[in-house]
Amino acid sequence: MTTDFLDAIYADGSEYVRAWAAGHLSVDFKDYSDWEHPVEIRNYEPLLLADPSPIVRAAYWSNPECRQLPWLDYPETWGEILEWWKEQFRELTQQERLGLTRNPQLNKKYVVALMETPSEELKISHQEHIAVLTAAGQNPKLINDSRHHGRRWGGTEEYGQMWKLALDKWIDKPPVPFVFIKYIQTTPEVKLEAYNRLLGKQKADDLKWLRQEVIRSCDPFDDKNILKAAWDDPDEECRKIAQERVGVLTDYVGVKRRKAA
Numbered sequence: 030m031t032t033d034f035l036d037a038i039y040a041d042g043s044e045y046v047r048a049w050a051a052g053h054l055s056v057d058f059k060d061y062s063d064w065e066h067p068v069e070i071r072n073y074e075p076l077l078l079a080d081p082s083p084i085v086r087a088a089y090w091s092n093p094e095c096r097q098l099p100w101l102d103y104p105e106t107w108g109e110i111l112e113w114w115k116e117q118f119r120e121l122t123q124q125e126r127l128g129l130t131r132n133p134q135l136n137k138k139y140v141v142a143l144m145e146t147p148s149e150e151l152k153i154s155h156q157e158h159i160a161v162l163t164a165a166g167q168n169p170k171l172i173n174d175s176r177h178h179g180r181r182w183g184g185t186e187e188y189g190q191m192w193k194l195a196l197d198k199w200i201d202k203p204p205v206p207f208v209f210i211k212y213i214q215t216t217p218e219v220k221l222e223a224y225n226r227l228l229g230k231q232k233a234d235d236l237k238w239l240r241q242e243v244i245r246s247c248d249p250f251d252d253k254n255i256l257k258a259a260w261d262d263p264d265e266e267c268r269k270i271a272q273e274r275v276g277v278l279t280d281y282v283g284v285k286r287r288k289a290a
Contacts, residue, residue: 087128
């Protein structure tokens with residue numbers, strides 16, 4: 030796009046037009062005719078960060094090309110979060126925080142840090158903290174990455190940390206453990222530990238809804254030990270879900286045998 034066109038978009042009178050651009054378009058343009066001395070043509074970031082509309086500012090934090098993201102994206106330091114992330118987080122509005130957690134480049138270690146850090150230290154209310162975490166737990170990139178890499182040891186340990194933190198620190202805030210267990214995948218070992226912990230709690234019946242989500246997350250091949258344990262769960266719905274998951278495996282084996290025959 031020409032800079033004249035971008036000038037018009039970023040100065041549009043509609044906050045929704047500016048928000049769309051802030052969330053999807055590049056903001057920094059340089060002339061690299063001389064690679065050693067590039068010349069900046071346009072940099073829209075200061076304009077977006079100072080936009081009077083909170084929707085526009087939040088949209089920019091969701092842009093994967095946002096240059097203020099609190100983690101590093103260089104090969105030698107990839108995945109490391111920056112020391113000053115808490116100070117930055119405190120300065121953001123709640124809408125900007127939610128925009129950040131929807132960023133396609135959302136960092137796994139950043140999510141773990143958000144779960145570990147008390148609301149008081151971040152200077153937000155418990156409800157605001159819950160909203161940020163549940164938004165992060167439903168980040169499409171995070172979900173897909175966990176399903177590709179989170180199921181095996183040696184993949185990504187942060188997903189297992191998310192499950193453990195959800196039970197250790199957020200069990201009394203149901204939306205948080207529900208979202209992370211429902212959407213984020215982790216190893217069979219972590220799942221089995223989570224299931225046994227939920228089953229062993231004094232008010233296990235009150236947590237049957239969460240055990241149900243653990244069972245639903247199970248792959249009939251990789252997570253067979255959890256399904257085997259859930260076969261004798263005291264809750265009828267848990268047993269039913271486990272049987273349905275095992276039924277998927279039975280159907281698969283039946284199809285393979287018929288094809289072989």
